[in-house]
Amino acid sequence: MEFATFADRVAAIDAESADLEIVAHVRDLFADAGDDLPVVARFVQGRVFPAWDSTTLDIGPNTCYEAIARAAGTNVDADDVEKRLAERGEIGDVAASYDFGGQQGLGAFTGGGGDSTGSSGGDLTVREVDDTLTELAAAEGAGSQDRKVDLLFGLFNRCSSSEARYLARLVLSEMRIGVGEGTVRDAIAEAFDAPEDRVERALQVSNDYGQVAQVACDEGVSGLDEIELELGRPVQAMLAQAGTVTDALEEWDEAGVEWKYDGARIQLHHDPDGQTRVFSRNMEEVTDALPEVVEFAAETLDEPVILDGEVVAIDEDENPLPFQEVLKRFRRKHDVAKAREDVSVRPVFFDCLHAGGTDLLEAPLTSRHERLELVLAAGPGQPQDRDQDQNQDQDSAEIDGLSLLWLTDDPDEIEAIDADALTAGHEGIMLKNPESAYSPGRRGKNWRKRKPDVETLDCVVTGAEWGEGRRATFLGTFELSVRDGDDLETVGKVATGITDEKLEELTELLDPHIAAEEGQNVELEPAVVFEVGYEEIQASPTYSSGYALRFPRFVGVRYDKDPEGADTLERLRNLQ
Numbered sequence: 001m002e003f004a005t006f007a008d009r010v011a012a013i014d015a016e017s018a019d020l021e022i023v024a025h026v027r028d029l030f031a032d033a034g035d036d037l038p039v040v041a042r043f044v045q046g047r048v049f050p051a052w053d054s055t056t057l058d059i060g061p062n063t064c065y066e067a068i069a070r071a072a073g074t075n076v077d078a079d080d081v082e083k084r085l086a087e088r089g090e091i092g093d094v095a096a097s098y099d100f101g102g103q104q105g106l107g108a109f110t111g112g113g114g115d116s117t118g119s120s121g122g123d124l125t126v127r128e129v130d131d132t133l134t135e136l137a138a139a140e141g142a143g144s145q146d147r148k149v150d151l152l153f154g155l156f157n158r159c160s161s162s163e164a165r166y167l168a169r170l171v172l173s174e175m176r177i178g179v180g181e182g183t184v185r186d187a188i189a190e191a192f193d194a195p196e197d198r199v200e201r202a203l204q205v206s207n208d209y210g211q212v213a214q215v216a217c218d219e220g221v222s223g224l225d226e227i228e229l230e231l232g233r234p235v236q237a238m239l240a241q242a243g244t245v246t247d248a249l250e251e252w253d254e255a256g257v258e259w260k261y262d263g264a265r266i267q268l269h270h271d272p273d274g275q276t277r278v279f280s281r282n283m284e285e286v287t288d289a290l291p292e293v294v295e296f297a298a299e300t301l302d303e304p305v306i307l308d309g310e311v312v313a314i315d316e317d318e319n320p321l322p323f324q325e326v327l328k329r330f331r332r333k334h335d336v337a338k339a340r341e342d343v344s345v346r347p348v349f350f351d352c353l354h355a356g357g358t359d360l361l362e363a364p365l366t367s368r369h370e371r372l373e374l375v376l377a378a379g380p381g382q383p384q385d386r387d388q389d390q391n392q393d394q395d396s397a398e399i400d401g402l403s404l405l406w407l408t409d410d411p412d413e414i415e416a417i418d419a420d421a422l423t424a425g426h427e428g429i430m431l432k433n434p435e436s437a438y439s440p441g442r443r444g445k446n447w448r449k450r451k452p453d454v455e456t457l458d459c460v461v462t463g464a465e466w467g468e469g470r471r472a473t474f475l476g477t478f479e480l481s482v483r484d485g486d487d488l489e490t491v492g493k494v495a496t497g498i499t500d501e502k503l504e505e506l507t508e509l510l511d512p513h514i515a516a517e518e519g520q521n522v523e524l525e526p527a528v529v530f531e532v533g534y535e536e537i538q539a540s541p542t543y544s545s546g547y548a549l550r551f552p553r554f555v556g557v558r559y560d561k562d563p564e565g566a567d568t569l570e571r572l573r574n575l576q
């Protein structure tokens with residue numbers, strides 16, 4: 001297809017605002033694209049490379065301004081282009097405003113498929129643009145920026161104003177013609193008479209709109225159904241939305257509960273006889289930055305797998321460090337060995353998308369997790385002789401790199417898992433529908449991160465318990481009360497969200513106010529006010545207020561407040 005034809009069709013789409021009409025235009029474009037269909041399917045979305053491919057053109061706006069300026073004539077420079085951009089606000093408009101062509105020079109002979117006449121005219125093809133941009137992306141090392149400008153100049157030099165408009169937008173990733181992934185899916189379905197859900201599945205699995213369009217065209221639905229995950233080609237990560245324990249238990253028979261690790265998402269593709277590659281949440285390759293993950297895979301995995309997980313930074317005692325520490329490692333391109341000395345990372349996997357030649361995206365979470373456990377347990381360092389009679393969690397807990405999955409319908413058990421997660425230094429918990437498939441790129445209800453507390457309450461601390469073991473000298477599990485006139489009525493106990501250091505500080509603060517002690521239980525005179533977060537307030541006979549805070553967590557001490565300033569039972573009722 002000539003690039004001029006592509007540009008005209010895209011201009012028609014650009015001028016259209018109705019979604020259905022846009023789909024119809026894209027459908028017709030696909031139907032007419034012939035052999036260039038894969039390229040057209042990407043270009044129309046403003047993509048030069050497939051979504052799974054982390055190759056970039058690696059050109060800044062200035063490279064593009066310079067190429068435009070050079071093609072526009074000797075009296076134009078990059079500053080002029082930038083000035084025009086400030087006036088017009090959009091690079092496509094700027095590119096279209098120049099009269100290109102006929103600029104002789106090195107670029108005219110080296111770029112854009114070698115149109116050595118330097119004349120502008122509608123002979124540039126979509127394929128040539130694609131080939132040139134691929135060559136441009138591959139340029140590296142000394143002089144590569146000049147080479148990129150030359151190649152881009154070679155293309156602009158052969159563009160009409162409409163072609164230049166969309167070429168400029170394409171190379172700067174600013175296509176913005178209202179064609180999103182959904183439009184392309186619908187257009188492929190319409191153009192090649194395939195059901196949308198089958199196109200959708202093929203897109204999710206391959207992440208390659210060009211390939212899916214071509215297969216739909218050449219082989220129809222049966223071809224689409226045969227598209228499978230491929231090692232080395234990342235899949236979009238399934239995403240979570242915020243949610244509460246209450247909602248999860250209402251909607252599902254049981255909730256799958258996992259710790260939420262505070263790190264960075266990774267997708268590991270490992271082939272014991274081939275490559276190990278690691279991708280980020282955005283499907284960028286991060287293999288070189290995370291040698292620990294590659295080593296983990298080599299030591300632990302003995303079959304081809306695609307695993308989904310989190311990479312967490314750890315200190316010398318293997319305790320998790322904050323997320324910022326992971327980021328320092330994650331984006332590191334140089335001196336990785338040195339960076340590794342400062343902060344090391346370890347992977348934790350919570351899902352298995354492919355194992356031993358089988359795709360598992362459509363299998364329920366519980367089966368995928370069982371497979372994950374088997375995959376990880378196979379490593380030489382892992383417990384091999386798993387005694388069937390032993391507690392499952394105990395067994396799984398020993399498997400390095402495995403994120404545990406608990407299945408429960410008991411809110412108190414979920415609370416305990418949450419408390420353990422926080423005590424172990426993690427972010428909290430994820431709630432997952434045990435029956436759900438893996439939906440790449442979806443932020444649905446099947447994965448929920450427990451909602452952060454929206455409101456907090458200021459409660460008087462009226463009691464506590466001495467801890468056990470290494471916490472025996474600390475007060476913990478603090479009883480919380482609200483005011484009701486001159487009285488204080490209990491609403492719950494908080495033991496979650498408090499570090500050992502903080503417990504020590506709180507013990508010092510509360511010790512002078514101990515009014516009575518019985519066994520581990522301590523009665524406190526009202527003196528100290530805690531700010532606490534919670535998930536919800538429930539009517540409950542357990543506490544004297546008649547209410548209970550669900551999932552209370554310690555936020556801080558209100559040093560600025562005395563008990564008279566604490567929240568009241570009336571506020572509690574209003575918040576319920």
Ligand code: AMP
Pocket residue numbers: 237239240258259260261262263264265281310350403430449
């Ligand atoms: P957020 O980034 O706040 O939207 O939370 C979702 C992110 O939590 C995911 O993208 C993962 O990177 C991370 N995460 C940590 N632990 C888990 C887990 N057990 N299951 C799923 N995602 C997790």
